Amino acid sequence: MARQAYSWVLRLGTPAYLAKLWQRGGREPLYRHAIGERFGLHLPPVAPGALWLHAVSLGETRAAAALIDALRAQRPGLRLLLTHGTATGREAGQALLREGDHQLWLPFDTPGAVHRFLRHARPCLGVLMETEIWPNLLHAAAARRLPMVLANARLSEKSARQGQRLSLLMRPAADALNLVLAQTEADAQRLRTAGAADVRVCGNLKYDLQPDEAQLTRGRAWRAGLSRPVVAAVNTREGEEEALLTRWAAWAPPRPQLLLVPRHPQRFDAVAELVRHQGLSVSRRSQWGQASPVEAAGEADVWLGDSLGEMALYYGLSDVALLGGSFAPLGGHNLIESAACGCPIILGPSTFNFAQAAEGALAAGAAWRAHDWDDALAQVRQLLAAPKRLHEAAERATAFASAHRGAATRMASAIVALLPPTAHPRG
Incomplete structure (x- = not known):
């Protein structure tokens, strides 16, 4: 099966992944911080029932700021779990945290790492930003009946063609998304072709970012x-x-x-x-x-x-x-x-x-x-x-x-509709 083969490739590539993190940490020390989190290990205490939002890097984290503001306006008291993949993303994400929120590295997409992460964090809903479709992560979320949203979603023609060549792996991952909130109608059409079921056009969050x-x-x-x-x-x-x-x-x-x-x-x-x-x-x-x-x-x-x-x-x-x-x-x-x-x-x-x-x-x-x-x-x-x-x-x-502003409010409304009336842990 495609996902099993993908998982073995990642397992075999773990030493190279660790070496890359350590090398980048020589220039950006944050990459060497809490490396165990990348594998679902040594995770700090996280209160269950938070809305989990993943913004891989700096650009996605900046866009997420507008969405987070709109979510908090529509659901006061909402607790967040932010995850990132890069040092710049994690550094920028620190400014978005409030009391009761948490921040972690996104786990490496191996079955064991994502299982440990989800079992520990127990969010009420997951939101991935833009292009972050991870096969094992989405498979594990579906197995736990954890709703997953792809927000501010985009898919270029080039990426769509690459996805078609890996359709045995990527189509089940896209199908596991409960909701996709696309930037444009062209993005929406490509995401539907890739296997996403419920796709809605909401605009681009980056228009909602107000300059300092x-x-x-x-x-x-x-x-x-x-x-x-x-x-x-x-x-x-x-x-x-x-x-x-x-x-x-x-x-x-x-x-x-x-x-x-x-x-x-x-x-x-x-x-x-x-x-x-x-x-x-x-x-x-x-x-x-x-x-x-x-x-x-x-x-x-x-x-x-x-x-x-x-x-x-x-x-x-x-x-x-x-x-x-x-x-x-x-x-x-x-x-x-x-x-x-x-x-x-x-x-x-x-x-x-x-x-x-x-x-x-x-x-x-x-x-x-x-x-x-x-x-x-x-x-x-x-x-x-x-x-x-x-x-x-x-x-x-x-x-x-x-x-072109307004995407943040539209996306927040769609996400809030999927939230439970009160946050609750998932076992």
């Missing part, structure tokens, strides 16, 4: 004190920074100010070295403290956004942004946050992770599409020479983000 007003105000104040425009490259991935920096170094002065914000914090030092390798000077946000860039960074060619949780600050500081993950075949990252902050954005050719949002932003005049880095920088030059056009695009971006 204090950060946005500070960023805009900093921008007002600058004598040259700021171009941000946000959520950049390995390979993208080098390609961009090569072209940036060839841009004859006077250049705009480049603000570079890598996606993964473990790469901050490596990206700083890439900047220096191109003969450019760099100033890191982590060294500024409360000072403005003018005071702290001086005439540095590149500002490195090496902090977490300050995207609103970076967007407020910028005239236009370039979307990382979209100039490599990676599907792009969250472009909705830039729109909510009123920062127009240039997208690369690869945006399949946010396909509908990308097309909507383009149609609304809040974003532009570039074929590659050369095309993107050519567009940057044109936009910076037309400040009225940039200002109008910023207004369209804000309007675009506002028009």
Whole structure:
């Protein structure tokens, strides 16, 4: 049977999984914290009957914040069990906890680990965010009659094709979901084809995330004190920074100010070295403290956004942004946050992770599409020479983000309808 074969592959791969965790822990120590939890071992006390929500990484955890707020509004006193897979997700999740809530690592998807986790936690309902379909976890939940929801669900065409090749494994997992709350109708159709039974379109939670007003105000104040425009490259991935920096170094002065914000914090030092390798000077946000860039960074060619949780600050500081993950075949990252902050954005050719949002932003005049880095920088030059056009695009971006809010309330209502009248443990 496919699931049994899958389970044996995971068991045999456990040493490699442990080695990877330990290696990543060298750069991010949180990966070495409570490793036993990854296998359902040495779990701290958890009060039964909580709503369990899994947000694997930073992006999913940020989106979950809007859903959690809506759930608490509709069910006051709701207790949460948050699980994560990455250090950035767990760190961000700590800010969402209230008294009586708990936080753990999601167990490795082996039968023993998920059984121990569910037996110990005994949640009243499970919510998985976006794409987290784990065959053994969902099989074990179904065996315990634990309702499972896939919230803010998305499935790209590429992932759907991969799922079809593994349909003997993935179809039973999708079928075990009691409810799927999809971002778009296209996602919903692909998820139904993958085997999910009850699929409803609710929109994208990321539209409901409100920018940090204090950060946005500070960023805009900093921008007002600058004598040259700021171009941000946000959520950049390995390979993208080098390609961009090569072209940036060839841009004859006077250049705009480049603000570079890598996606993964473990790469901050490596990206700083890439900047220096191109003969450019760099100033890191982590060294500024409360000072403005003018005071702290001086005439540095590149500002490195090496902090977490300050995207609103970076967007407020910028005239236009370039979307990382979209100039490599990676599907792009969250472009909705830039729109909510009123920062127009240039997208690369690869945006399949946010396909509908990308097309909507383009149609609304809040974003532009570039074929590659050369095309993107050519567009940057044109936009910076037309400040009225940039200002109008910023207004369209804000309007675009506002028009698509409401997913959190819709998803929370659907989830609350599955909750028992009072939380109770599952044996």
